[in-house]
Amino acid sequence: MPEPELTLELPDGSELSLDQGATGADAAAAIGAGLARAALAVKVDGELRDLGSPLRGGAKFEVVTKDSPEALDLVRHDAAHVLAEAVLELWPKAKISIGPPISDGFYYDIEFPDGEAPGPDDLAPIEEAMAAHIKADEPFERRELPAAEASELFRAQDQDYKVELIDDLVSDEGTETVSLYRNGEFEDLCRGPHGPSTGRIGAFKLTSLAGAYWRGDENRQMLTRVYGTAFHSKQDLKEHLRRIEEAKTRDHRRLGPELDLFSFREESPGMPFWLPNGTTLLRLIEGEVRQQLRSRGYAEIKTPQVLDEELWHRSGHWDNYRENMYFVEAAERESGGERRRFALKPMNCPGACLVYSSGRHSYRELPLRMAEFGLVSRYEREGVLHGLLRVRAFTQDDAHVYCTLEQVTDEVDSICEAIDELYARFGFDDVRVELSTRPEKSIGTDEEWERAEGSLREALERQGREFDLSPGEGTFYGPKIDFHITDALGRSWQCGTCQLDFQMPERFELSYTGADNADHRPVMLHRALLGSMERFAGILIEHHAGRFPLWLAPVQAIVLPVADRHNDYARRVAAELEAAGARSRVDERSESVGRKIRDAELSRAPFMLVVGDNEEGEGAVSVRSHEEGDLGAVPVAEFARSIAERVA
RNA sequence: GCCCGCCUAGCUCAACUGGCAGAGCACUUCACUUGUAAUGAAGAGGUUCCCGGUUCGAGUCCGGGGGCGGGCUCCA
Numbered sequence: 001m002p003e004p005e006l007t008l009e010l011p012d013g014s015e016l017s018l019d020q021g022a023t024g025a026d027a028a029a030a031i032g033a034g035l036a037r038a039a040l041a042v043k044v045d046g047e048l049r050d051l052g053s054p055l056r057g058g059a060k061f062e063v064v065t066k067d068s069p070e071a072l073d074l075v076r077h078d079a080a081h082v083l084a085e086a087v088l089e090l091w092p093k094a095k096i097s098i099g100p101p102i103s104d105g106f107y108y109d110i111e112f113p114d115g116e117a118p119g120p121d122d123l124a125p126i127e128e129a130m131a132a133h134i135k136a137d138e139p140f141e142r143r144e145l146p147a148a149e150a151s152e153l154f155r156a157q158d159q160d161y162k163v164e165l166i167d168d169l170v171s172d173e174g175t176e177t178v179s180l181y182r183n184g185e186f187e188d189l190c191r192g193p194h195g196p197s198t199g200r201i202g203a204f205k206l207t208s209l210a211g212a213y214w215r216g217d218e219n220r221q222m223l224t225r226v227y228g229t230a231f232h233s234k235q236d237l238k239e240h241l242r243r244i245e246e247a248k249t250r251d252h253r254r255l256g257p258e259l260d261l262f263s264f265r266e267e268s269p270g271m272p273f274w275l276p277n278g279t280t281l282l283r284l285i286e287g288e289v290r291q292q293l294r295s296r297g298y299a300e301i302k303t304p305q306v307l308d309e310e311l312w313h314r315s316g317h318w319d320n321y322r323e324n325m326y327f328v329e330a331a332e333r334e335s336g337g338e339r340r341r342f343a344l345k346p347m348n349c350p351g352a353c354l355v356y357s358s359g360r361h362s363y364r365e366l367p368l369r370m371a372e373f374g375l376v377s378r379y380e381r382e383g384v385l386h387g388l389l390r391v392r393a394f395t396q397d398d399a400h401v402y403c404t405l406e407q408v409t410d411e412v413d414s415i416c417e418a419i420d421e422l423y424a425r426f427g428f429d430d431v432r433v434e435l436s437t438r439p440e441k442s443i444g445t446d447e448e449w450e451r452a453e454g455s456l457r458e459a460l461e462r463q464g465r466e467f468d469l470s471p472g473e474g475t476f477y478g479p480k481i482d483f484h485i486t487d488a489l490g491r492s493w494q495c496g497t498c499q500l501d502f503q504m505p506e507r508f509e510l511s512y513t514g515a516d517n518a519d520h521r522p523v524m525l526h527r528a529l530l531g532s533m534e535r536f537a538g539i540l541i542e543h544h545a546g547r548f549p550l551w552l553a554p555v556q557a558i559v560l561p562v563a564d565r566h567n568d569y570a571r572r573v574a575a576e577l578e579a580a581g582a583r584s585r586v587d588e589r590s591e592s593v594g595r596k597i598r599d600a601e602l603s604r605a606p607f608m609l610v611v612g613d614n615e616e617g618e619g620a621v622s623v624r625s626h627e628e629g630d631l632g633a634v635p636v637a638e639f640a641r642s643i644a645e646r647v648a
Numbered sequence: 649g650c651c652c653g654c655c656u657a658g659c660u661c662a663a664c665u666g667g668c669a670g671a672g673c674a675c676u677u678c679a680c681u682u683g684u685a686a687u688g689a690a691g692a693g694g695u696u697c698c699c700g701g702u703u704c705g706a707g708u709c710c711g712g713g714g715g716c717g718g719g720c721u722c723c724a
Contacts, residue, residue, distance in 0.1 A: 102722050120653065165724055189724050210719030211651020222651050225719070266715050381649060563681040590681070598685035612683060630684060
């Protein structure tokens with residue numbers, strides 16, 4: 001009688017028969033010795049498992065090697081365990097909490113004894129201890145324990161966070177047994193899976209330290225988070241570190257001052273000062289948005305910066321947004337004897353509603369579209385500010401559309417189209433769309449929210465767009481559609497937004513006269529195409545690494561006189577370029593040509609125009625391109641024309 | 649707000665354990681008049697982020713404040 005067998009289905013569709021009780025490692029060995037050596041884990045019916053886990057018949061089976069997409073997370077999770085192992089060796093009294101793999105590395109949150117928290121210099125000794133455990137090639141060994149027993153085990157070691165984790169698993173999920181993984185002397189509570197041994201961690205590095213609240217709750221203990229990253233090979237790690245360096249050289253906070261675009265000052269944290277070059281960039285971006293406004297029937301308005309506090313009570317911002325608002329008071333008492341209190345607008349919508357309600361409206365005017373480049377001020381907690389990407393004052397390319405519920409779908413269509421066109425103009429082609437629904441803190445009835453969410457969803461579905469759903473991420477006054485772009489480094493940024501609002505028209509008692517000569521309530525769409533103009537500028541700076549395409553470059557051409565006697569001619573060239581619509585300036589310093597070229601290159605101007613005796617004699621410029629180097633002499637008029645053509 | 653680190657000339661950074669605050673770049677002046685990535689010389693430039701303390705003496709040590717940077721669930 002043959003032994004009973006179990007049969008697995010392999011990725012190529014073939015079948016593999018094994019003895020009962022075979023493990024993942026056995027299966028890998030049966031396929032091939034090389035594969036067995038390369039195996040890190042296995043996938044059974046799509047679920048990642050240890051090599052040592054027993055198999056069941058009929059399952060889809062796959063061996064995970066370092067070429068598998070899941071392998072990196074596995075190795076990083078292994079590295080997190082080794083990190084905890086090393087830390088406990090160096091700080092036996094440390095308490096460990098959780099240590100997951102993350103998108104480009106791993107971390108472990110640890111409570112160090114009072115006064116013993118590591119500084120940046122302490123990372124090297126931890127790395128050394130980790131390297132020793134990796135060299136020792138300690139196998140990962142799994143065992144399962146009843147939850148109560150595991151809880152007792154960790155309690156005996158004073159590992160309070162592990163005890164809390166187990167107790168929560170029992171009470172929240174009814175867990176009865178938990179798994180533990182051991183490597184060397186160290187044993188951690190862990191769901192797994194893990195690779196076969198620590199020696200399979202190809203290359204790792206600890207990258208930084210940070211504070212992190214236990215379970216992300218700011219009322220709880222602050223732990224020390226040790227960040228690291230791990231790869232299969234030293235080359236991969238090196239490449240990763242190189243990419244981080246590359247991102248640093250593109251950092252807009254560094255390029256901004258370097259290219260004279262903007263600067264930050266202590267006198268106004270989180271609020272940028274825009275220099276002439278940066279202001280030019282903002283105007284160019286604004287020009288693109290205005291084109292969308294013109295072609296899509298938007299009128300432009302401008303509303304005040306400072307509005308009576310009462311308005312914000314009416315709008316609901318007082319109850320829902322107060323902690324993010326700035327309040328101001330006049331120096332003098334007004335005639336009533338009171339100092340009137342005002343708020344700096346954190347959003348443009350209440351002002352826009354006042355514009356709407358300052359006249360009567362007919363159904364024939366709808367949809368009524370009003371845009372505003374509105375400067376909004378929002379108090380952001382210190383510590384979250386980040387260059388242009390997280391600020392306390394910024395300009396929204398905002399607009400509000402007043403229409404009927406039936407018109408919403410068409411309006412959303414038009415907004416999506418505008419976003420596609422605008423983003424494409426800036427070179428962003430893949431747009432990710434996200435629909436966010438009712439958050440906990442919100443105003444309005446269930447029925448209104450249902451209708452609002454329904455009509456946005458309908459618009460997206462009608463366009464046949466793919467979108468992600470973010471439950472509970474809507475604004476307090478309505479659901480929204482967000483638009484995300486991906487930059488040259490593969491990072492995703494939320495820019496555009498389209499929000500449906502039944503509340504504001506209600507609160508401001510907005511109305512229009514219908515065909516039936518009765519008053520009706522319009523619905524309101526809030527939308528921004530780029531979101532924050534300044535933030536978008538920051539994204540563009542990093543996307544292009546400061547080397548803007550010709551049409552966006554604040555200075556498109558720098559004219560470089562060879563000697564002082566050519567300055568007059570250089571100025572005439574610049575004037576001719578300006579007349580043709582090109583932005584240029586002249587470097588009139590008494591410096592060598594080499595020097596002027598170097599400085600012009602560093603400023604990343606797309607073109608440098610060298611003018612000396614030869615050029616002046618022929619009415620020409622010698623063109624040097626930032627991208628292509630020396631291009632030779634051309635007549636000034638011809639160069640001016642070619643710039644105009646390339647920008648159009 | 650909280651954890652860790654940082655703050656010295658406009659910028660980038662020096663100044664051993666507490667002992668006269670420095671360099672390069674930028675700036676100003678002068679000379680050079682330059683042909684595709686840094687011409688030379690001289691000069692000027694400081695409350696060492698702010699307030700307080702320790703000390704004969706503080707950029708340095710201690711306390712408080714400000715600003716900047718990395719972070720603050722991608723859940724065993």
